[in-house]
Amino acid sequence: MFPAEKKGEWEATKIRERKATNTPNKTEANGQADADITMGEANGTSDGQAAAEDQEDDPKFEEDPTSEEGAVYPLQDGRIVDWSCFFALLTHIYNTMGPPFHTPILVISQPTWTAQDHESLTQFIFEKFKTPAFCLMDSALAVCYAYATPTATVVDVGYTKCDVTAVNDFLVSDLGRGSALPRCGGEAMTQRLHDLIGGKGFTNDVCEQLKKSPICEILPPGTDMPAEAEANAHVSNPAAAASTGASGSGAGQRGSLAAQGGAARGPGINTEVGDADEDREFKEGEDDEGVLDVAAIVASGKTSEFLAKKEREKAAKAAAKKDAADAAAVAKERSLPNSKRVKATFHYHERRPLEELNMNGKRAMDGETGQDGGEPKRQKTPEPGVDSGAQTTENAAATRREERKEERRRNREGTAFIRKSADVGLERFQAASGGILDQIADAIHRCILSYPDISKRSDLWDSLIILGNGFKEALIGTLNSRYLISPSSATIFTSELPSNFTTPVATGANTPQPQHHPPSHHGPGVNPLLLAATTASNPNLAPPGQSQQQLHQQLQLQQYHQQQLQQTHQHSSHAQTPTSIKLLKMPDYFPEWKEVGMEEAGFLGAQVAAKVVFVVDQGISKGFMSRTEYNELGPQGIHESCL
Amino acid sequence: MATGQASTKPPDANEYGGDEISALVLDPGYSTTRAGFAGEDVPKSIVPSYYGLIPSESTPKHTKQLFGDNSINIPLPRISISNVMSKDGTVEDWDTAAKLWEYAITSRLTNTKPTPLVSNGLNDPNEDITEDITMEGVEEQEKPLGENPLLMTESGWNAGKDREKGIEIAMENWGCPAFWLARNGVLAAFASGKPTALVIDIGASTISITPVHDGLILKKGVTRSPLAGNFVSNQLRLLFSSSQPPIPITPHYLITSKTPVDAGAPAQATYRAFAPGTEPHPSFRHFQEERVLTEFKESVVNVWTGPGRLGGHSAQGGTNMDAARQHPGKPFEMPDGWNQMFPALDRYRAIEGIFDHKMALSDANNPPPSPGQTVTALISSSLSQVDVDLRPHLLGNIVITGASSWYAGFTDRLQQELQAAYPGVRVRMVASGQMVERKFGSWIGGSILASLGTFHQLWISKKEYDEHGSGIVEKRCK
Numbered sequence A: 001m002f003p004a005e006k007k008g009e010w011e012a013t014k015i016r017e018r019k020a021t022n023t024p025n026k027t028e029a030n031g032q033a034d035a036d037i038t039m040g041e042a043n044g045t046s047d048g049q050a051a052a053e054d055q056e057d058d059p060k061f062e063e064d065p066t067s068e069e070g071a072v073y074p075l076q077d078g079r080i081v082d083w084s085c086f087f088a089l090l091t092h093i094y095n096t097m098g099p100p101f102h103t104p105i106l107v108i109s110q111p112t113w114t115a116q117d118h119e120s121l122t123q124f125i126f127e128k129f130k131t132p133a134f135c136l137m138d139s140a141l142a143v144c145y146a147y148a149t150p151t152a153t154v155v156d157v158g159y160t161k162c163d164v165t166a167v168n169d170f171l172v173s174d175l176g177r178g179s180a181l182p183r184c185g186g187e188a189m190t191q192r193l194h195d196l197i198g199g200k201g202f203t204n205d206v207c208e209q210l211k212k213s214p215i216c217e218i219l220p221p222g223t224d225m226p227a228e229a230e231a232n233a234h235v236s237n238p239a240a241a242a243s244t245g246a247s248g249s250g251a252g253q254r255g256s257l258a259a260q261g262g263a264a265r266g267p268g269i270n271t272e273v274g275d276a277d278e279d280r281e282f283k284e285g286e287d288d289e290g291v292l293d294v295a296a297i298v299a300s301g302k303t304s305e306f307l308a309k310k311e312r313e314k315a316a317k318a319a320a321k322k323d324a325a326d327a328a329a330v331a332k333e334r335s336l337p338n339s340k341r342v343k344a345t346f347h348y349h350e351r352r353p354l355e356e357l358n359m360n361g362k363r364a365m366d367g368e369t370g371q372d373g374g375e376p377k378r379q380k381t382p383e384p385g386v387d388s389g390a391q392t393t394e395n396a397a398a399t400r401r402e403e404r405k406e407e408r409r410r411n412r413e414g415t416a417f418i419r420k421s422a423d424v425g426l427e428r429f430q431a432a433s434g435g436i437l438d439q440i441a442d443a444i445h446r447c448i449l450s451y452p453d454i455s456k457r458s459d460l461w462d463s464l465i466i467l468g469n470g471f472k473e474a475l476i477g478t479l480n481s482r483y484l485i486s487p488s489s490a491t492i493f494t495s496e497l498p499s500n501f502t503t504p505v506a507t508g509a510n511t512p513q514p515q516h517h518p519p520s521h522h523g524p525g526v527n528p529l530l531l532a533a534t535t536a537s538n539p540n541l542a543p544p545g546q547s548q549q550q551l552h553q554q555l556q557l558q559q560y561h562q563q564q565l566q567q568t569h570q571h572s573s574h575a576q577t578p579t580s581i582k583l584l585k586m587p588d589y590f591p592e593w594k595e596v597g598m599e600e601a602g603f604l605g606a607q608v609a610a611k612v613v614f615v616v617d618q619g620i621s622k623g624f625m626s627r628t629e630y631n632e633l634g635p636q637g638i639h640e641s642c643l
Numbered sequence B: 001m002a003t004g005q006a007s008t009k010p011p012d013a014n015e016y017g018g019d020e021i022s023a024l025v026l027d028p029g030y031s032t033t034r035a036g037f038a039g040e041d042v043p044k045s046i047v048p049s050y051y052g053l054i055p056s057e058s059t060p061k062h063t064k065q066l067f068g069d070n071s072i073n074i075p076l077p078r079i080s081i082s083n084v085m086s087k088d089g090t091v092e093d094w095d096t097a098a099k100l101w102e103y104a105i106t107s108r109l110t111n112t113k114p115t116p117l118v119s120n121g122l123n124d125p126n127e128d129i130t131e132d133i134t135m136e137g138v139e140e141q142e143k144p145l146g147e148n149p150l151l152m153t154e155s156g157w158n159a160g161k162d163r164e165k166g167i168e169i170a171m172e173n174w175g176c177p178a179f180w181l182a183r184n185g186v187l188a189a190f191a192s193g194k195p196t197a198l199v200i201d202i203g204a205s206t207i208s209i210t211p212v213h214d215g216l217i218l219k220k221g222v223t224r225s226p227l228a229g230n231f232v233s234n235q236l237r238l239l240f241s242s243s244q245p246p247i248p249i250t251p252h253y254l255i256t257s258k259t260p261v262d263a264g265a266p267a268q269a270t271y272r273a274f275a276p277g278t279e280p281h282p283s284f285r286h287f288q289e290e291r292v293l294t295e296f297k298e299s300v301v302n303v304w305t306g307p308g309r310l311g312g313h314s315a316q317g318g319t320n321m322d323a324a325r326q327h328p329g330k331p332f333e334m335p336d337g338w339n340q341m342f343p344a345l346d347r348y349r350a351i352e353g354i355f356d357h358k359m360a361l362s363d364a365n366n367p368p369p370s371p372g373q374t375v376t377a378l379i380s381s382s383l384s385q386v387d388v389d390l391r392p393h394l395l396g397n398i399v400i401t402g403a404s405s406w407y408a409g410f411t412d413r414l415q416q417e418l419q420a421a422y423p424g425v426r427v428r429m430v431a432s433g434q435m436v437e438r439k440f441g442s443w444i445g446g447s448i449l450a451s452l453g454t455f456h457q458l459w460i461s462k463k464e465y466d467e468h469g470s471g472i473v474e475k476r477c478k
């Protein structure tokens, strides 16, 4: 949100005076949507950002839907840091959706929200939106709903932070929960890329685009990094390349690595070495192939005069040569999966102030975009080999048309995008090399090993849900290589030991059970407080989750087949965990979500949950707080019904 | 609980009448500090009582403090780990403790309050807003706990000026409207529903025996020794180092990956290297070793359940040690992949010292415990301090709490030992089978107490504190 003229008031989009000057950057207006909000009966979407466009024509002011200048983000690391702004955001979303008057509301709560936050929010929702019913659902629990599982370890990697939560039988465990691990989100990966290649002139914005581009991958630990001689080795062995092209993991590649004696280098270590290599590669690339030198381009973005001449001339000259000379090289490069290539090219947009571009002239821009292969699409290794020549010409023409249109539009606004391409070396595999995966993995280990019911820990290891793109394999790899307990060869000998002696496991099961109803044997001078407490009629100490658990069980039956959890426990004499680590299967009853990925699983789950909580269950199991309850209990009542 | 004076007086007008606002319960222990709202069954906020220190590059005197699991488990350059509690289970560093507790409370429970809706700048100021949302007392609000009464726990041997520190922090730093200080042993009895009990609390730093009669602590009967969780950890260290060849404990943070190896074979792992000058302090390693050792305790260590002691003889005449050798071992894998079947004797041996001082492992840094420090001896000396008539009653209501009592066989063994020591008495024990209840017994007791309607008349209000000063704690919280 943006501060409005009057202090304490907020606007959803940047408002500025008409004859505005340059705005530096573009992203969505409302900032991170850390709080997902579902309205109504599970059929709403929360896209509050959509409202930006409709504007009244005011002679003095106009909205700039693309600007984030001066934007205030009410949520940081999930925490609500600016209440006034947060409330304004909620109001904006609410107004945008314009739900009918009696619409119940479900809000997904962040693990970092405190009990008092819950109260404040409850109060706001009831007072402001006059909602008849309000449900506050823990984000990890919402994810479990999406996956239709009562038990999971939810690893939710967000923008700046990551949450790690153990959920068992629909109950979120506070013990050992990794709430908002700082600097463990996607932003940290962008930052890491910037640290690695920022020195070569890549801006943060470009790094963000690089991170999202298909060439940026996080390889599982132990994966060999491609080495320089790689490409050649492959060409010399076309049969192998052909046979492995489809899977990208055939013997050919491994053979070639072995052939050149490539030292295994995992991501995350030896970063400096990679850097040194890279510098050399960049220079080579410039000389040999005429590929645009990224460092020069971007650096020139800062020193614009230089850019004007040198760069454009060179680019224009190179374009022709490049098309021809690179065709072969590109073709052979493309036959390799991204993860086997030392270098890869990616395309990005750069936003520039207009004056600079006017100076450069239009020709330069065209030259620059000549090689553009269209909007980069997220793609995994291996990349299919394509006939690059034909595609390029066709696309280039189209892109140029697009570009001109875009430019004309931008001209009116004072900035323009230019498309660029750049080569990136091994750094593109190192977005997570700053220790993010280690930190997340360690948090998962701590979280599960803090789960009080030791016998449930195996299940938690076997039902990981990782939300976030691009690093799942790497994270699982890290967990496996660091924490997996291998079947001990020592256990062979156990069979030789007397088998009639069972070893008790420390579950406390062999200890006397607690007496919840102690004998009412009280002397005359008994402390009245204790009397009250010991007669076990303390309504204040409601066994939490009991009614909710019933609700969940009921929902479970109504909604899905009971998730078949592994009933056959691995027979291992290990009491230690994990003896196996598994990702939970993605549910398949929402096919349309499959393509998008389950990153927004929490939202999906909340939609399911909202339907169940508000419609199916109708409040029998106290899944939400009703208006009447609110009037009776006040905001504090939310603790009795929040999920 | 000092009910006597307080409950006979009629509640006066100034008394805190906070039925509406949830009280907070704060239970500091050596390994973790537990905080949560009264009336709930588990503390929502569980924060290590350990904290991290990062020395500043420029001014070595200045250090940055790190609180909470998220930050103190990362091997940051030159991080060292300290604890706000002392080795005998009382607060050692009050200044840092206050910060750590505040972190525990504000990170999960309370927060800086949002500004009142009237002035929070909603775009639609015409919206009718109910009056009660507005809050008075702005300066009160700025303190983190301006609205919540606080019940804090202390060990049974906390004494003197230390008893006053808690209320000073609560009233001065946090702006609490009301305060109460309770003995954690009494609260654990409470959690088990026992007004009269002999509470055996085995935590990390201390094992303590607290006789409780009708909800009141019998202070002279409180006994304690250091034979608790940390002692067992050190027993394990001794066990590992005296092994042939010695077994190194390499914590997780030092390993980047491990390869499966055969039992007893040397580990094959890639180790994490730190640039010179950035290595974490040995205290960090020690702290991380605790994680491994706790896992070992959970999955391998067992209490010998007799008959007789591990060092004794069986009815057939053989030694119990020989008998134990026949029992099955358990495998354990270290973070570096090294693994081995730990023979039953080792599994029993690691904790036998708590019951039998002669069986404890020792070296120069770990002197052997004295006979009076074992759990059985502590109970005997505790009972010897209380009224003879009360003893059978206490022995019939033994409450076991603290995470270090979780070992398989612990209660069975204790039952045997006590029955042998007090043959004529009926010894009965209560030990929750729920890990959470066992671990957080004293917090749960505090949660029950502070949520009782009748408890409201007991709170020491801010006004009373302002009038009488911190000395009021000694008078009221017996």
Ligand SMILES: Nc1ncnc2c1ncn2[C@@H]1O[C@H](COP(=O)(O)OP(=O)(O)OP(=O)(O)O)[C@@H](O)[C@H]1O
Residues within 6 Å of the ligand: A506, B028, B029, B030, B031, B032, B033, B089, B202, B203, B204, B205, B206, B228, B229, B230, B293, B294, B297, B298, B401, B402, B403, B404, B405, B406, B407, B439
């Ligand atoms: N499952 C388990 N089995 C055995 N020991 C355990 C288990 N879990 C934790 N421990 C040990 O229990 C100790 C922590 O116990 P607890 O939380 O009761 O202590 P505390 O209250 O923080 O400390 P203190 O009472 O000394 O102030 C640690 O030494 C830890 O290693």
Ligand SMILES: [Mg+2]
Residues within 6 Å of the ligand: B029, B030, B201, B202, B203, B204, B402
């Ligand atoms: Mg304790």
